[in-house]
Amino acid sequence: MRSHLKGIGASAGIAIAKAFRLVEPDLQVTKQRIGNRDAEEQRLRQAISRAKKEIEEITDYVNRELGADKAEILAAQTLVLNDPELLNPVFERIRTEGINAEFALKESADHFISMLEALESEYMRERAKDIRDVTKRVIAHLLGLSITDPGLISEEVVIIAEDLAPSDTARLNRRYVKGFTTDIGGRTSHSAIMARTLEIPAVVGTKQATSTIEHGTVVIVDGLEGEVIIDPSPETIAQYEAKKAQYETQKAEWAKLVHEPTVTKDGLHVELAANIGAPVDVNSVLENGGEAIGLYRTEFLYMGKDRLPTEEEQFVAYKAVLEKMQGKPVVIRTLDIGGDKELPYLELPKEMNPFLGFRAIRLCLDRQDIFRVQLRALLRGSIYGNLRIMFPMIATLDEFRVARDLLVEEKEKLQKEGYEVSDKIQLGIMVEIPSTALMADQFAKEIDFFSIGTNDLIQYTMAADRMNEQVSYLYQPYNPAILRLVKNVIDAAHANGKWVGMCGEMAGDPMAIPLLLGLGLDEFSMSATSILPARSQISMLSASEMKELANQALQLGTTEEVIELVKSGS
Ligand code: PEP
Numbered sequence: 245m246r247s248h249l250k251g252i253g254a255s256a257g258i259a260i261a262k263a264f265r266l267v268e269p270d271l272q273v274t275k276q277r278i279g280n281r282d283a284e285e286q287r288l289r290q291a292i293s294r295a296k297k298e299i300e301e302i303t304d305y306v307n308r309e310l311g312a313d314k315a316e317i318l319a320a321q322t323l324v325l326n327d328p329e330l331l332n333p334v335f336e337r338i339r340t341e342g343i344n345a346e347f348a349l350k351e352s353a354d355h356f357i358s359m360l361e362a363l364e365s366e367y368m369r370e371r372a373k374d375i376r377d378v379t380k381r382v383i384a385h386l387l388g389l390s391i392t393d394p395g396l397i398s399e400e401v402v403i404i405a406e407d408l409a410p411s412d413t414a415r416l417n418r419r420y421v422k423g424f425t426t427d428i429g430g431r432t433s434h435s436a437i438m439a440r441t442l443e444i445p446a447v448v449g450t451k452q453a454t455s456t457i458e459h460g461t462v463v464i465v466d467g468l469e470g471e472v473i474i475d476p477s478p479e480t481i482a483q484y485e486a487k488k489a490q491y492e493t494q495k496a497e498w499a500k501l502v503h504e505p506t507v508t509k510d511g512l513h514v515e516l517a518a519n520i521g522a523p524v525d526v527n528s529v530l531e532n533g534g535e536a537i538g539l540y541r542t543e544f545l546y547m548g549k550d551r552l553p554t555e556e557e558q559f560v561a562y563k564a565v566l567e568k569m570q571g572k573p574v575v576i577r578t579l580d581i582g583g584d585k586e587l588p589y590l591e592l593p594k595e596m597n598p599f600l601g602f603r604a605i606r607l608c609l610d611r612q613d614i615f616r617v618q619l620r621a622l623l624r625g626s627i628y629g630n631l632r633i634m635f636p637m638i639a640t641l642d643e644f645r646v647a648r649d650l651l652v653e654e655k656e657k658l659q660k661e662g663y664e665v666s667d668k669i670q671l672g673i674m675v676e677i678p679s680t681a682l683m684a685d686q687f688a689k690e691i692d693f694f695s696i697g698t699n700d701l702i703q704y705t706m707a708a709d710r711m712n713e714q715v716s717y718l719y720q721p722y723n724p725a726i727l728r729l730v731k732n733v734i735d736a737a738h739a740n741g742k743w744v745g746m747c748g749e750m751a752g753d754p755m756a757i758p759l760l761l762g763l764g765l766d767e768f769s770m771s772a773t774s775i776l777p778a779r780s781q782i783s784m785l786s787a788s789e790m791k792e793l794a795n796q797a798l799q800l801g802t803t804e805e806v807i808e809l810v811k812s813g814s
């Protein structure tokens with residue numbers, strides 16, 4: 245069935261490949277009487293051995309691609325499938341009661357899961373999770389369904405999913421996953437940000453991808469326009485192949501700017517930095533001519549594990565990034581967990597409004613045991629490059645001061661222990677909360693720099709959840725209210741001799757760049773793939789004209805008026 249979906253272009257480029265549905269199957273089971281009890285036992289044995297084989301394959305893959313520590317997690321799952329305490333009662337019930345294997349297995353597993361979950365021990369609760377995962381896999385086989393693991397894809401595909409958890413996105417193999425499209429999410433949801441980091445074309449928030457696209461159908465993901473074409477005709481495929489080639493040519497033009505500085509027509513230099521989620525991302529930053537790292541989201545070090553990363557593991561990661569950047573600035577943000585980024589092993593209570601809840605610096609100031617480990621790792625890494633430390637989600641000056649004091653304490657402790665720590669570390673905060681943007685003059689006296697996190701600043705200013713398409717019309721980067729807050733931060737910083745960056749997605753948005761340049765932003769931090777197009781755009785703009793343009797925009801009433809102004813004036 246030929247058709248076409250509209251969504252949000254979350255990562256540029258065009259992908260044409262077969263659809264791979266990453267959708268959890270319906271694993272509901274009902275109690276049934278079966279005729280042949282031997283055959284039913286045999287069916288269960290087969291399903292168990294298929295599940296074992298699958299887990300082995302996943303373990304091998306994870307071991308190879310992601311390291312032995314992550315593979316360890318899966319070893320516990322194999323044990324479950326050899327556990328007589330779980331399985332013997334299932335075979336027993338099939339034999340004596342003549343009921344279907346899936347129902348007997350589900351009941352036995354549920355019994356163990358509720359027993360383990362009732363215990364205090366975190367270890368036991370983890371085992372409950374293993375039992376749940378493994379039985380799901382066996383039941384899927386019994387029902388003739390399968391549970392797919394995105395890390396195991398080994399042919400060229402476009403992924404179709406309701407949403408992708410950041411940990412799923414992190415495991416996608418770029419070699420095979422040519423693009424993805426989801427039902428929910430916006431440009432600033434973390435799966436979208438990851439797609440840009442991995443340079444995988446993506447369209448998110450289509451609302452209907454999973455309900456309309458069948459597994460195996462050819463689809464085109466046009467991340468430039470935010471369109472998905474399902475089962476295209478040969479003519480359409482040819483047309484998109486041409487568009488893809490054109491985009492590649494454009495990219496080749498941009499590539500000529502890799503080693504150039506970023507300078508406006510009238511000679512103003514600004515810094516183009518990149519946002520990263522892991523040390524490997526630095527390669528793409530350097531390939532794309534990044535002058536700095538403006539945001540290293542360290543939370544990915546904490547995700548996709550079943551425990552907190554150790555000081556040593558963190559130190560190795562931070563050192564690697566600093567060394568690879570060879571003295572260029574590297575802004576590392578301390579842990580920003582919460583919102584749409586969960587850490588199941590911390591077992592935090594579910595919240596009504598996770599984006600307004602116990603996240604980022606709030607959690608770190610409460611769980612100082614976790615925070616101090618990160619600060620130590622950062623401080624120890626500081627001698628390997630040009631480190632700047634940044635605290636996320638600062639709402640009050642007090643929060644900043646407490647966090648800063650902890651950093652100072654850890655520095656002194658390390659020095660007493662004989663470690664060398666750089667004395668050139670700049671310390672900054674993210675401006676993501678309107679209270680902080682409004683109080684920038686006070687903060688500016690105590691910080692070394694600001695980095696404006698518009699992904700959150702917009703959602704908090706407009707009271708519009710960044711994950712909710714229903715209110716995405718309110719998610720307005722060019723609203724004069726946002727521009728005024730940005731101006732307030734930049735003016736306050738400059739009055740105190742401090743610099744201001746922006747690491748929200750707005751910094752790489754071609755419509756926002758003229759305005760931000762005009763407002764005096766010093767550093768623009770974006771997905772690595774946006775750097776060269778931004779450098780090309782900035783080289784054609786005049787900073788003094790953009791100042792004029794920004795001043796006019798600040799006096800307008802609506803987003804639409806600002807867009808009109810930028811279109812006519814830049
Ligand atoms: C932001 O809020 O703009 C930001 C960069 O942080 P994150 O997207 O990780 O919340």
Ligand code: MG
Nearest residue numbers: 676697699700
């Ligand atoms: Mg944020």
